[in-house]
Amino acid sequence: MPLFDTDTDVMTDARLDLLTTGPGAGHGLTEALLPPVDELPVVASRPEEAGRRVRDELLLDGNAQLNLATFTTTWMEPQARQLMAETAQKNLADRAEYRRITAMEERCVRMLARLWHAPHPEQVRGCATTGSSEAALLGGLALKRRWQARRRAKGQDTGRPNIVMGANVQVCWKKFANYFDVEPRYVPMQPGRYHLTDHALTAYCDDRTIGVVAVLGSTFDGSYEPVADICLALDGYRAATGTDIPVHVDGASGALVAPFLDPGLLWDFQLDRIASINTSGHKYGHVFPGLGWALWRDAAALPDDLVFEVDYLGGRSPSFTLNFSRPAAHVVAQYYTFLRYGHEGLRDLALRCRATARALAARIEDLAPYQLITDGSQLPAFAFRLTPGTTGFTVFDVSELMRARGWQLPAYAFPAPCQDIRVLRVVVRAGFTTELARLFLADLTQVTQYLRTRGADAVPSLPEPSAAT
Numbered sequence: 001m002p003l004f005d006t007d008t009d010v011m012t013d014a015r016l017d018l019l020t021t022g023p024g025a026g027h028g029l030t031e032a033l034l035p036p037v038d039e040l041p042v043v044a045s046r047p048e049e050a051g052r053r054v055r056d057e058l059l060l061d062g063n064a065q066l067n068l069a070t071f072t073t074t075w076m077e078p079q080a081r082q083l084m085a086e087t088a089q090k091n092l093a094d095r096a097e098y099r100r101i102t103a104m105e106e107r108c109v110r111m112l113a114r115l116w117h118a119p120h121p122e123q124v125r126g127c128a129t130t131g132s133s134e135a136a137l138l139g140g141l142a143l144k145r146r147w148q149a150r151r152r153a154k155g156q157d158t159g160r161p162n163i164v165m166g167a168n169v170q171v172c173w174k175k176f177a178n179y180f181d182v183e184p185r186y187v188p189m190q191p192g193r194y195h196l197t198d199h200a201l202t203a204y205c206d207d208r209t210i211g212v213v214a215v216l217g218s219t220f221d222g223s224y225e226p227v228a229d230i231c232l233a234l235d236g237y238r239a240a241t242g243t244d245i246p247v248h249v250d251g252a253s254g255a256l257v258a259p260f261l262d263p264g265l266l267w268d269f270q271l272d273r274i275a276s277i278n279t280s281g282h283k284y285g286h287v288f289p290g291l292g293w294a295l296w297r298d299a300a301a302l303p304d305d306l307v308f309e310v311d312y313l314g315g316r317s318p319s320f321t322l323n324f325s326r327p328a329a330h331v332v333a334q335y336y337t338f339l340r341y342g343h344e345g346l347r348d349l350a351l352r353c354r355a356t357a358r359a360l361a362a363r364i365e366d367l368a369p370y371q372l373i374t375d376g377s378q379l380p381a382f383a384f385r386l387t388p389g390t391t392g393f394t395v396f397d398v399s400e401l402m403r404a405r406g407w408q409l410p411a412y413a414f415p416a417p418c419q420d421i422r423v424l425r426v427v428v429r430a431g432f433t434t435e436l437a438r439l440f441l442a443d444l445t446q447v448t449q450y451l452r453t454r455g456a457d458a459v460p461s462l463p464e465p466s467a468a469t
């Protein structure tokens, strides 16, 4: 019986049987090494076979738990995974059909509004998004519309406005400025100051500034920007010029860390100047990617002309997201996570992450030739560099060799004028146990020792695999 159709070169059922159930199932059939597929196959294959081909290829991807690069959740309880699997077919846009999920989304918004000390939680407007990026785009857009409305009301032009932020902002803010035609004004880093502060901030502001973005905690090194001081500087600017500039807090990670670990810190809706806040449910909200949240203090902070009433799917419901269809499972999982852990449990998870980050940072500080930029005492994340004057290898070599040990430890340069500062960054998330931290430290110690004696020449330089490989 032929194993391949002679016209199409596609496997026949006989061959499929051999592959999926025969003694060679998936291995040993070297004469038939299957090519990668980048063209739609002509005929169907069996689910077991297609599943195995996909799964086999995925084996070569990194192990999510050893990925110290990402802030996004890589560990969830089996009960939460189960709930996500049970609701995977549900569409968040289909609000008339899934009214309970809509109610859960609204309850999560209320919980966050209270957690972030909104003076009138019932007036807060908010929604689930695909992540902090979508939430940031919406937050920026609301600032732009409010600025335009204010200018129009005064008979002033509404030509290209600007937005002020630290050079350390995440790329979503660069996208916002680019996609929505707003001039990005970056307050540069300085040696020793790697995020936005009140220092020199108002020199970048004028009457075309739609808002200032304050980041709680910086993607580059996990540090919190001093949100209260930033607001104070803008209070002074208003007193001096009459121009009132609202603030959006990008709390992608920190807005679900600071409320539990730094209750005395002023950064949220307690500050009148804060118009809106975003966070990533898929970071320290402990939900798999992608889920974010965007909240506005009240209706005045979210102009009505950004909200669409949609009735295509039966019933009417407000929509103010960039996407339409998107998974509802993440909202279900967030509601579960909030119910399951509560304030106490979320505090406990964050506390453990911070304790691990601080302990690891302290050990790395003792390990020559490293120098800490941050120490894990704000976000449970920290950045460290090679002590200036270190020769023979770079942080990129360390990253490469750690990857060979299975760890993803990103290395990158800070933005100009601090581009000479090249760091490695560790993000500690739930699931990064003290046992893993110990193994990581042992590998980092060995890799560093190896590089100190052998130098960068010992680091193999391989090309990245291409899609067609």
Ligand SMILES: Cc1ncc(COP(=O)(O)O)c(C=O)c1O
Pocket (backbone or CB within 6 Å): 071, 130, 131, 132, 133, 134, 136, 170, 172, 215, 216, 217, 218, 219, 250, 251, 252, 253, 280, 291, 292
């Ligand atoms: C400060 C900050 N803002 C925004 C984002 C983008 O978030 P998301 O990946 O949820 O879209 C990140 C991601 O790391 C971040 O650190």
